[in-house]
Amino acid sequence: MTNEDNTATLSHVEPILPVDNIVETVNYWHDVLGFAEKWTWGEPPNHGGVAWQGAFVQFSHNPKLAAASKGNAIFIRVKNLPSLYHFHQKKNAEIVEPLENKPWGMSGYTVREINGYYVVFAGALISNREKNANGPLLSAHIISRIPTPKEYMDLVLAVGWDKYVTHSTVDKVLAAPVHSVVAEEASGKVIGCALLLSDQATFYYVKDVMVHPDWQSKGVGSMLMKEITRWLDQNAAENAFIGLFTGENLAPFYKQFDFVPAFGMLKRIHRKEQPS
The missing domain is CATH 3.40.630.30 (Gcn5-related N-acetyltransferase (GNAT))
Known part of the structure; x- marks a missing residue:
């Protein structure tokens, strides 16, 4: 089948990470990393996941594979990266590489999450003003x-x-x-x-x-x-x-103030001028 014959539409990639504890992992990604949606499956849970806007990550209970997988990384692109960086600082996430511009034309920082995986958050190059965002408050x-x-x-x-x-x-x-x-x-x-x-x-x-x-x-x-x-x-x-x-x-x-993303709709009124 050629590409011309294929009408499928790809939505997103959703990695599945082996972990030792599903509940602790899901709560960490929700509470510390800021992923708004979370879910678990099974009793006790043996699978789970989190989501935030266009980013989705699943977790599978597999302690043996989780121990062998420590040090692996996932890469997440972010808009307005400095804002998320300061959010993770306030949440005391373990930031092992600080926010900085990279030589390959992007900015980024790295968090080591509780299972030993490295989560690389990356975005557009940042200016000096953005690097200093949320700096000291004046009077x-x-x-x-x-x-x-x-x-x-x-x-x-x-x-x-x-x-x-x-x-x-x-x-x-x-x-x-x-x-x-x-x-x-x-x-x-x-x-x-x-x-x-x-x-x-x-x-x-x-x-x-x-x-x-x-x-x-x-x-x-x-x-x-x-x-x-x-x-x-x-x-x-x-x-x-x-x-x-x-x-x-x-x-x-x-x-930071406990607001979470939610689906919504809006309509704006645009009245055309009536001819005189």
Whole structure:
């Protein structure tokens, strides 16, 4: 059969790693490495797996083969690699090779997981600014209040969201939150904000987490989300659902606050101008 006759579509490669303990391995890949989905099969489990977006790894209970397989490696490509690197640092993963640009035109770092396998995370070459992401925070503090229309629009313009929010709609936007926080620098200038919408019963939506570009990668976003999370822990109903929209590149950031990827759909209204 020629390639022209083959209509199959390949989805992904899913390695199966022999391990000594299925439950411990699955929990490690979930809790430390950040893989959002996990599963086991059998009682006691003799097979399991984890998944995160397009990466899938399975594990098979085989202690003898696992002992002989230590030192083998798997390679995972990542978008926004520095963000995942800092996430793994905070989780105290055993990083045996630090994040750096490689001579073959990619960046990467290596983690040795609990079974002795080496997990190589790799991505695009990184700039000096990205290497220093999440660096020391300068003088800034968080206040629980709604930003003024001017403060809000200054941030919208700074991050390039003015296509979606205009001066004519800002009052309605700022009337909706049940809670919001702003980040202020020492002079009192607002450099970031986060809004929280809700039906005040079972659903909350984290909206407009913005940090001025001059203050990005300095911990301001984390400060905003920590305060939003603190408020939710104290005020949200038991089993309340918390949602947000974000780009794939920021998924590791929100994972720090116990958000996990989930399937969703959205629709944007585009009204065509009517002829006069």
